[in-house]
Amino acid sequence: DGGITQSPKYLFRKEGQNVTLSCEQNLNHDAMYWYRQDPGQGLRLIYYSQIVNDFQKGDIAEGYSVSREKKESFPLTVTSAQKNPTAFYLCASSEGAGTEAFFGQGTRLTVV
Amino acid sequence: AQKITQTQPGMFVQEKEAVTLDCTYDTSDQSYGLFWYKQPSSGEMIFLIYQGSYDEQNATEGRYSLNFQKARKSANLVISASQLGDSAMYFCAMREGRPGGYNKLIFGAGTRLAVHP
Secondary structure (H helix, E strand, O other): OOOEEEEOOEEEEOOOOOEEEEEEEOOOOOEEEEEEEOOOOOEEEEEEEEEOOEEEEOOOOOOEEEOOOEOOEOOEEEOOOOOOOOEEEEEEEEOOOOOOOEEOOOEEEEEO | OOEEEOOOOEEEEEOOOOEEEOOEEEOOOOOEEEEEEEEOOOOOOEEEEEEEOOOOOOOEEOOEEEEEEOOOOEEEEEEOOOOHHHOEEEEEEEEEOOOOOOOOEEEOOOEEEEEEO
């Protein structure tokens, strides 16, 4: 079955550590996105990519980094520079501008 | 700059009645797409309906319809015959459609819908 997979589902991190969230899709989509969601809030765009080896900052990119070495994969690293990383992170992909984005199940990151 | 506004933090509706969730948007582009998603308490994002800026007819998908008023830059979601399972967060989203451009997909703050029996 085609889809988008995020792992892990739950992640705990100590303060000062970097952590990488995985996002893989087998839908052959060009565009991929990372969002952050805080409790009771909307989705805020962190980074997005429309093609391999290229990506753009979203609205809240500070403290995060991404790579897009393969079409299928768009990992997100939450660095120690991110002051308040505890949140729900959602990855999405889409085929083109006029089509809906498909979402993964999300990763809930908690800093302990 | 792109912007999506959902002014209703929470809405209540009686089961079997219709409800309208408001969404206004701002963009300088002529080509764009508008989306509605549902997010149950499990956290998954469920696509509901899509409207293209050049579509003349309002989009419909089963019990969902999108009331698209381009001049007013509004894209309200209408849910007919509400069901208890419709209780969730609802997000309006927009993506500009510039060919070859960097097309952000941005979301509004959401509306929490509660359906009462």
